[in-house]
Amino acid sequence: MTIAQEKNSTIGLVELPQLKLSDPDGNDYYSLRKYEPIISKQVLISHLQAGGFQTKFINLRDGDYEENYGRITWRGIELTKNYVGIDIKTVDPASCAVWCITINFTLYREIAVILLKHLASKGRPVVVGGSDPIADPEFYLRNGAAVVVQDKSGAANWPLFNYLLGKGSKEELTGVTLADRTQYRKSKKPLHPEEWPLPSLDVAKQCLGNQYWMDPFPEHLLPIGSIFPDMGCDRHCDFCQTPTYGTGYRRMSPQRVLEWLDIQRQAGAKSVVSVSDQFLGRVIFPGGREEVLEIMNGLREM
Ligand code: SF4
Incomplete structure (x- = not known):
């Protein structure tokens, strides 16, 4: 792993291209969703910017390039695996000091590894985070990740990127595993979603979408913003x-x-998807029902 040089301290945050799984007639066997709103990067970029880090967001969904990377037979049907969006090879792996990829679904592993190997090809460290690396860090370390983040809350971010950019020590690391398999257990309290910095208008605009799952979304509700409220x-x-x-x-x-929803509104969102872990989970806590009503009433008045 190369610790980044002073002259370039940009953290490149890359959204994976989309998976397209098709039968020989071109029928879609997954659900191609290239234009969904982007929430995990919205939270992460805002948090890094609040920590004074320079960021560059690259959305590899945003294009029509298509590349085959494999095949699989399912119930006697031969399906082709393609990634769709922007050609991974067009990203200059030397253009950022550190790279960061989020993988929340196991079926994106193969695409993530193609991207990971490309980004790591010039010696820049690649950090992976999200549900899949948390579940199976060894897979990503074996395939060239410099770091697997195992703290879902964001508490690992600032010490980690300070370390990778040569501005912080290893002793401050928390909730990460390095390529040499040294594990730094979570030593900080998880960040509370209340502490996540609000996105700037610019970041919120970059993360708007025009689609949610496969069903047609009413035109007057586009573009779509997003929030992760719990x-x-x-x-x-x-x-x-x-x-x-x-x-x-x-x-x-x-x-x-x-406050978060109002930023989505100001960014141009006409609707918002809540990709909550458990939005209604709050009703089992005292005052939770009133919170839901307050949120929904506030949203209606917005
Ligand atoms: S209630 Fe839902 S989110 Fe919570 S543990 Fe069960 S399945 Fe998981």
């Missing part, structure tokens, strides 16, 4: 990864939710 869950269903994040259930106050 994180984690206090239940323990044995098939679910969410409790393993170790964050417990943490929710934004109604006031913070409405």
Whole structure:
């Protein structure tokens, strides 16, 4: 792993191209959603900018390039695996000091590894985060990741990027595993969603979408903004990864939710998707029902 040089301290945050899974007649067997609003980068970029880091957002969904990277047979049907968006090879791996990829779904692993290997090809460290690397860090370390972030809340970010940019020490690391398999356990309290810095208008605009899942979205509700108003869950269903994040259930106050939504509105959003871990989970806590009503009433008046 190369610690970044002084002259370039930009952190490149890359949104993965989309997966397209097609049968021989071109029928879509996944759900191609190139233009959905982007939430994880919205939270991450805002947090890094608030920490004084220079960021560059590259949205690899935003194009029509298509490349085949494999095939799979499912129920006797041969499906082709393509990635769609922008050609990964057009990203200059030397253009940022550090790279950062988020992978929340296992079926994106192969695309993530193509991108990871390309970004790492000039020696710049590639940080991976999201649900899939948290579940299986070894897979990503084996494929060239310099760091796997294992703190879902964002508390790992500032010490990690300070270290990678040569401005902080290893001793401050928390909630990460490095390529040499040294694990820095979470030593900080998870960040509370209330502490996530609000996005700038510019960041919110870059993260607007025009699609949500496959169904047609009413024209007058476009573009679509996004919010992540709570994180984690206090239940323990044995098939679910969410409790393993170790964050417990943490929710934004109604006031913070409405501040975030107002930024989406100012950025031009005509609707918003809440990609909450458990929005209605708040009703099991005292005052939670009133919070939901306050949020929904505030949103209606906006
Ligand atoms: S997020 Fe849902 S499935 Fe997961 S532990 Fe909580 S209640 Fe269960």
